[in-house]
Amino acid sequence: MPDLTTSSPVGLLAGSGRFPILFARKARELQIPVVGVGIIGEASEELAALCDRFHWAGFSRMGRVIRCFKGDGVREIVMAGKVHKVRLNTPYRLWNLLPDWRTFVWYFFRRRKDNRDDALTLSVIDEFARDGLTFRSALDFCPELLVKPGILTRRGVSSSEQADIEFGWEMAKEMGRLDVGQSVAVREKAVLAVEAIEGTDRAILRAGELCPRGGIVVVKVAKPQQDMRFDVPTVGVTTIESMRTAGARVLAIEADRTIFIDQDDTVALADRYGITIVARKAA
Numbered sequence: 001m002p003d004l005t006t007s008s009p010v011g012l013l014a015g016s017g018r019f020p021i022l023f024a025r026k027a028r029e030l031q032i033p034v035v036g037v038g039i040i041g042e043a044s045e046e047l048a049a050l051c052d053r054f055h056w057a058g059f060s061r062m063g064r065v066i067r068c069f070k071g072d073g074v075r076e077i078v079m080a081g082k083v084h085k086v087r088l089n090t091p092y093r094l095w096n097l098l099p100d101w102r103t104f105v106w107y108f109f110r111r112r113k114d115n116r117d118d119a120l121t122l123s124v125i126d127e128f129a130r131d132g133l134t135f136r137s138a139l140d141f142c143p144e145l146l147v148k149p150g151i152l153t154r155r156g157v158s159s160s161e162q163a164d165i166e167f168g169w170e171m172a173k174e175m176g177r178l179d180v181g182q183s184v185a186v187r188e189k190a191v192l193a194v195e196a197i198e199g200t201d202r203a204i205l206r207a208g209e210l211c212p213r214g215g216i217v218v219v220k221v222a223k224p225q226q227d228m229r230f231d232v233p234t235v236g237v238t239t240i241e242s243m244r245t246a247g248a249r250v251l252a253i254e255a256d257r258t259i260f261i262d263q264d265d266t267v268a269l270a271d272r273y274g275i276t277i278v279a280r281k282a283a
Contacts, residue, residue, distance in 0.1 A: 009033040009052065010141075011074035011133070013065065014043040015081030018261050019138070019145075019234060023080045024050035026142040035072040037065050042083055059083070062124070063102030066131050077128065078138040079121075079230045082199065102127075116179040118223075121230050137228040139259070147263070149255035152277040153270050157250055161217055164189060165252045165278070168219035173282075176223035182233050183220040185248065187211050200235075201242040208246025216248035221282070222257035236261030237269055244273045255279040 010027060012034050014020035020036075024047055027034045036051035038044075040058050048054040055068040069077060099107065112123045125135050139146060151157070157165065168186040171194075175181050181195030185207030193207035200220060207216050220233050235253055243251060251270070253260075258279065260266065270277050 008076070009035045009072060009074050011069045011072075011077035012036040012047075012051065013077055013079045014038045014047055015079075015083040016042040016044075017081045017234070018044075018236065019259060020044070020080040021046055021050065022145065022261065023078065023138045023142060030141065032141070035069060035074050037068050039081075039083055043081065058098065060097040060099035060103045062106060062127065063100040066102065066128060066133065069133060070131060075133065077133055077135050078141070079135065080138045082234075084199070117231055118179045118225070118227065122227070125229070135229050137232075139228055139232065145259045145261070146256050147253060147258050147260040147279045149279050149281050152263075152267050152279060153275065155271070155274060155276045157276055157278060160188070161250050161276070164217040165219060165250065165280075168217055169221065169252065172219045172221045173224060176221060177225070179223065179225075182223065182231075183218060185216050185218050185246075187216050192216060201238055204239070204242040204246045204248060208248070212247070214247025214249065216243075216246060217250040217252065218243060218248050219252045220258065221254040226257060228257075232259050233257065234259040234261060235266070237266050240266055240269045240273065240275060243275055248275065250276045250278065253277070253279050255281045257282075 010032055012020060012024060014036055021044060024034055028050065033052040036047050036054040037057050038047055040056050053072050057064045106127050110123055112119045164186045167189045168184050171191055172184045175184060175194055183195035183200045183203055184191055185193040185204055192210050193203045195203040204218055220235060222233050235258060267277060
């Protein structure tokens with residue numbers, strides 16, 4: 001376990017969602033100074049009041065992010081929150097994203113085997129390391145966010161739903177091994193949707209469009225090669241809202257390797273909608 005008593009500020013590279021906010025609050029509770037850099041269009045404005053110092057940076061302004069952290073004495077950084085990579089596929093992306101020189105050189109000239117999530121993020125980590133900045137897991141500070149095993153809701157699972165969980169688990173693990181995505185939606189041992197760059201919520205909604213009769217089982221797992229510094233599977237209230245819209249009945253997640261945001265509120269919402277949440281350990 002890393003030393004959490006250091007007086008050096010910890011850098012927070014913040015994307016969307018509540019995870020960055022929960023991290024900043026936990027760091028304040030531990031009396032650890034935080035220097036936040038929020039990605040414009042992703043991070044919440046609430047973070048500015050939770051961090052000791054806070055900066056904004058564009059999605060493709062890696063040079064600015066590095067300068068902000070180094071200028072405030074940061075040596076260690078955590079990533080928290082989602083960054084929507086679909087921006088990389090927009091028309092005229094160079095014009096729309098306006099990358100700084102550091103990002104331009106990194107994206108087009110640094111070697112990596114492909115542009116899947118792990119390859120891109122590990123390449124970013126290597127680029128920051130050129131300036132003496134290292135990344136660690138945000139879960140070193142708030143391990144309580146990892147879900148524990150068990151059926152978390154009032155409603156259990158039927159035998160057919162259990163069979164779909166088993167089937168979906170195997171499919172999701174394989175998609176994770178291939179670094180395609182972490183989630184699949186299934187019905188009667190048939191895959192309806194596989195998460196890719198669009199994210200879990202949109203994959204769930206697509207499954208609902210393809211299976212309007214409902215009864216969908218959503219399985220979300222960690223990759224077999226999961227690096228806990230980034231892209232840890234995360235679920236919360238928005239996951240349940242997407243499932244309700246899609247007609248999904250069961251959410252199966254991986255215990256001890258999935259971040260559960262606002263667990264009490266999320267479970268209460270699932271109970272209200274008649275949705276089952278089950279957390280199970282990998283076989």
